[in-house]
Amino acid sequence: MMAKTSGKSGGTARKGGPARKSAAPAARRRPAPSGARQPARPAAKKTAKRAVKKAAKKAAAKRRHVPGPLEALGLGLKGLWIGTARSTGWMARSVGKEAATAREIDPAHRRDGLGLLLVAVAIVLACAVWFDVAGPVGERLAFILDWLLGLATRALPVLLVLWGLRVMRQRPPEEAHGRALVGWGAIWLSSLGLLHLISGLPSDMGERMAAGGQVGWVVGGGLAAGVSAYVAFPLLLLLLFFGVLVATATPVAEIPVKLGRLWDLATGRVEAYEDEDEEDAGDRLTRAESREAKRLKEEEARRVHRPTTVLPRLAPEEVPELNAEHVSARDSAPIEAPEPVRSPPKHSPAPKRIEQPTLSDGTAPVVGEFRLPPLDLLPTGPAAKKRSKANEVVIAALQEVFAQFNVDAAVTGFTRGPTVTRYEVELGPAVKVERIIQLSKNIAYAVKSSDIRIINPIPGKSAVGVEIPNTDRDDVALGDVMRSPLAQSDHHPMIVGLGKDVEGGYVLTNLTKTPHLLVAGATGSGKSSMINSLLVSVMVRATPEQVRLLLIDPKRVELSNYEGIPHLVHPIVTNPKKASDALQWVVKEMDMRYEDLAKAGVRHVDDFNRKIRSGELKTDAASGRELRPHPYLLVIVDELADLMMVAARDVEDSVVRITQLARAAGIHLVLATQRPSVDVVTGLIKANVPSRLAFSTSSLADSRVILDQPGAEKLVGRGDGLFLPMGASKPERIQGAWVSDEEIEAVVEHVKSQMDPQYIEEVTAAPGSTREIDPDIGDDLELLIQAIEQVVTTQFGSTSMLQRKLRVGFAKAGRLMDLMETRGVVGPSEGTKARDVLVKPDELDGVIASLQA
Numbered sequence: 124m125m126a127k128t129s130g131k132s133g134g135t136a137r138k139g140g141p142a143r144k145s146a147a148p149a150a151r152r153r154p155a156p157s158g159a160r161q162p163a164r165p166a167a168k169k170t171a172k173r174a175v176k177k178a179a180k181k182a183a184a185k186r187r188h189v190p191g192p193l194e195a196l197g198l199g200l201k202g203l204w205i206g207t208a209r210s211t212g213w214m215a216r217s218v219g220k221e222a223a224t225a226r227e228i229d230p231a232h233r234r235d236g237l238g239l240l241l242v243a244v245a246i247v248l249a250c251a252v253w254f255d256v257a258g259p260v261g262e263r264l265a266f267i268l269d270w271l272l273g274l275a276t277r278a279l280p281v282l283l284v285l286w287g288l289r290v291m292r293q294r295p296p297e298e299a300h301g302r303a304l305v306g307w308g309a310i311w312l313s314s315l316g317l318l319h320l321i322s323g324l325p326s327d328m329g330e331r332m333a334a335g336g337q338v339g340w341v342v343g344g345g346l347a348a349g350v351s352a353y354v355a356f357p358l359l360l361l362l363l364f365f366g367v368l369v370a371t372a373t374p375v376a377e378i379p380v381k382l383g384r385l386w387d388l389a390t391g392r393v394e395a396y397e398d399e400d401e402e403d404a405g406d407r408l409t410r411a412e413s414r415e416a417k418r419l420k421e422e423e424a425r426r427v428h429r430p431t432t433v434l435p436r437l438a439p440e441e442v443p444e445l446n447a448e449h450v451s452a453r454d455s456a457p458i459e460a461p462e463p464v465r466s467p468p469k470h471s472p473a474p475k476r477i478e479q480p481t482l483s484d485g486t487a488p489v490v491g492e493f494r495l496p497p498l499d500l501l502p503t504g505p506a507a508k509k510r511s512k513a514n515e516v517v518i519a520a521l522q523e524v525f526a527q528f529n530v531d532a533a534v535t536g537f538t539r540g541p542t543v544t545r546y547e548v549e550l551g552p553a554v555k556v557e558r559i560i561q562l563s564k565n566i567a568y569a570v571k572s573s574d575i576r577i578i579n580p581i582p583g584k585s586a587v588g589v590e591i592p593n594t595d596r597d598d599v600a601l602g603d604v605m606r607s608p609l610a611q612s613d614h615h616p617m618i619v620g621l622g623k624d625v626e627g628g629y630v631l632t633n634l635t636k637t638p639h640l641l642v643a644g645a646t647g648s649g650k651s652s653m654i655n656s657l658l659v660s661v662m663v664r665a666t667p668e669q670v671r672l673l674l675i676d677p678k679r680v681e682l683s684n685y686e687g688i689p690h691l692v693h694p695i696v697t698n699p700k701k702a703s704d705a706l707q708w709v710v711k712e713m714d715m716r717y718e719d720l721a722k723a724g725v726r727h728v729d730d731f732n733r734k735i736r737s738g739e740l741k742t743d744a745a746s747g748r749e750l751r752p753h754p755y756l757l758v759i760v761d762e763l764a765d766l767m768m769v770a771a772r773d774v775e776d777s778v779v780r781i782t783q784l785a786r787a788a789g790i791h792l793v794l795a796t797q798r799p800s801v802d803v804v805t806g807l808i809k810a811n812v813p814s815r816l817a818f819s820t821s822s823l824a825d826s827r828v829i830l831d832q833p834g835a836e837k838l839v840g841r842g843d844g845l846f847l848p849m850g851a852s853k854p855e856r857i858q859g860a861w862v863s864d865e866e867i868e869a870v871v872e873h874v875k876s877q878m879d880p881q882y883i884e885e886v887t888a889a890p891g892s893t894r895e896i897d898p899d900i901g902d903d904l905e906l907l908i909q910a911i912e913q914v915v916t917t918q919f920g921s922t923s924m925l926q927r928k929l930r931v932g933f934a935k936a937g938r939l940m941d942l943m944e945t946r947g948v949v950g951p952s953e954g955t956k957a958r959d960v961l962v963k964p965d966e967l968d969g970v971i972a973s974l975q976a
């Protein structure tokens with residue numbers, strides 16, 4: 124039976140069912156002897172498979188289970204719930220996506236939207252509470268507001284419109300929200316409470332609606348119930364005062380300053396505050412507030428308004444110290460377009476009367492009265508912008524970069540110059556300045572300009588300066604520079620207008636203090652414009668008796684406008700060879716002036732002139748020559764490279780000699796070049812020309828040649844320059860003044876119409892050309908010079924070559940060769956061999972000059 128059952132169960136077990144249960148435990152319970160173990164494993168596997176199949180069948184049966192009605196309802200509800208949840212989720216996600224897209228809308232549009240919404244609400248409210256024409260919705264709204272706020276509801280439309288306009292005008296900064304909430308909250312609560320008190324603590328609902336509403340009742344009534352109306356009234360007034368202070372971001376200490384400013388604005392003494400939103404300033408610059416409040420007080424005490432545009436609520440800053448060495452005239456206020464004025468540096472006194480100077484040849488170039496050109500020949504330029512939309516955009520970009528890179532730094536103000544704006548960045552505690560420098564490329568990327576400069580620190584301030592070119596730059600008119608009060612108050616004839624600095628202050632320099640200036644920059648960078656500004660400055664300030672000019676223009680076109688002006692000592696020199704002669708004449712002039720100074724026992728031409736004017740000196744005792752004051756001599760070379768190509772050694776020698784000694788003799792050089800390479804601006808020239816004015820250069824190397832430091836390669840051209848006056852360690856960024864061709868023409872006409880120039884022929888006469896020619900040369904000077912040129916340039920001392928090249932006979936060629944031998948150009952004859960050439964090509968000019976001498 125057992126066997127049968129077992130056999131049966133064994134048969135059933137194959138089909139599954141309960142038999143599997145017994146089979147598996149049987150296998151576990153009675154482990155087979157080791158020999159029988161192997162067959163037992165497949166049996167266990169089969170059993171496990173069967174169990175899995177059974178479970179799967181059970182699950183399938185469960186799925187096929189038909190629910191009852193209640194169960195179906197539950198299931199339906201569950202499905203509905205899940206469906207709703209899913210679709211709600213989907214909708215929320217879609218709305219979220221849309222909202223995210225909305226957030227991507229330009230913040231300005233979002234602000235406009237919000238502002239317009241506020242205006243729209245104001246219109247509805249005005250119709251409801253003022254005119255009662257807003258329909259049932261408006262009526263209901265007006266009722267609720269009256270109930271809540273009472274009489275104050277009448278003011279709501281106006282406040283909403285003002286709020287809307289403000290939102291549209293500029294982005295309310297995040298920090299301002301809390302302040303506005305507290306400030307305006309206090310104003311409203313106190314006002315409503317006061318209304319309730321003033322209306323006699325009404326108990327009737329209708330009366331309250333005509334007073335401070337329910338809110339007024341709670342605040343005013345509550346307070347009066349607690350401390351009596353007599354105490355409640357001043358308390359509420361205090362709360363109102365506090366609210367106004369908070370809403371307008373005015374600490375009590377600043378009230379006198381703000382009132383003073385209001386007074387200034389009201390009386391028209393200051394225009395500069397007009398574009399500064401005091402309130403916003405506080406919003407944006409909360410970190411700088413306390414410091415700025417202090418500055419405000421200091422500024423009030425000084426009553427000096429600086430030219431800087433500051434971000435709202437940034438107070439005017441310290442007026443920077445001027446470099447008394449080079450800037451003898453520099454300020455920030457043109458006569459017609461008043462701007463804040465800097466304290467004037469010391470300057471030279473105005474000459475009491477016009478000198479009657481003379482050059483070394485003894486000519487008295489000017490007779491009679493000479494009227495300087497009126498300054499209105501130089502028109503006023505467009506008014507400088509103090510701030511513009513472009514500045515706002517850059518500030519936002521900078522803040523964004525700091526936020527993105529988690530740098531605790533903030534733009535706390537800016538000073539807008541004509542070409543660039545210097546943004547002041549203050550760092551949080553323990554933030555390294557290097558972080559800002561490291562970010563310079565990201566800043567450049569964010570503001571879309573590669574020409575940014577980081578200045579650390581801004582002189583006199585604990586702030587890093589980031590100079591970023593303005594996308595909306597202003598030109599600087601020379602007329603404005605020359606009309607500035609300081610230019611007007613200093614009558615020195617050698618003061619010239621350079622332009623404007625980054626703070627918008629005018630920059631002028633006295634060329635006698637420079638005392639020699641190198642102007643360099645790539646083509647189109649603004650050198651010629653600067654030379655024009657210098658020349659026009661001289662023409663409008665100095666008579667030919669005070670300043671004489673020697674203009675060297677190898678490019679022939681740059682200075683041609685000035686041909687024929689009475690200040691010139693010679694027609695504009697365009698031939699590079701003659702230019703070299705002219706420089707040698709300057710050396711000679713300088714030597715003769717030195718002799719005069721020595722004889723007069725003075726060390727500077729100004730002292731010499733003073734003695735002559737005072738009658739202390741009249742004639743040169745040795746020669747009996749009548750002495751006259753020496754005018755300043757300004758030598759301008761517009762393209763030094765062209766001169767250096769022709770006669771590098773001579774030019775360099777002359778320049779070095781002039782620059783070393785000429786200051787005391789009243790002779791000053793301005794050398795301009797578009798090739799500031801070391802072969803043009805040699806070490807010797809650099810060492811002797813101490814002031815530099817660099818315009819945009821094409822490479823860092825060029826910048827180093829001019830300024831001995833990088834910077835000029837980051838300039839943006841069109842007159843954007845770096846001025847490094849003698850003795851200064853850091854160059855100052857300026858925008859060069861611009862003077863148009865018409866203005867130049869007008870000034871030139873004015874001076875030309877009064878006087879003809881009195882030229883000095885000697886200037887370009889080769890030194891000594893007036894002297895006797897050596898008798899052995901006789902009429903062959905021309906030919907000899909040609910022969911020397913041939914031999915030296917080819918470095919080949921052959922007589923037959925001379926015969927061929929100069930088309931002369933054998934005898935003449937031999938004679939020329941002998942003449943050359945006696946003057947050390949070639950060595951002695953060595954039979955049929957060519958002679959040694961003893962002169963190098965770069966010595967050629969000197970040899971020819973000595974021959975002529």
Ligand SMILES: Nc1ncnc2c1ncn2[C@@H]1O[C@H](COP(=O)(O)OP(=O)(O)OP(=O)(O)O)[C@@H](O)[C@H]1O
Nearest residue numbers: 645646647648649650651652797841842859860861
């Ligand atoms: N100070 C300035 N203000 C406004 N624009 C300027 C100024 N300086 C130069 N520019 C503009 O740049 C142009 C080139 O200037 P400029 O002729 O002075 O350059 P440059 O350096 O002398 O060039 P080059 O060496 O080729 O003569 C001018 O025609 C003018 O449009």
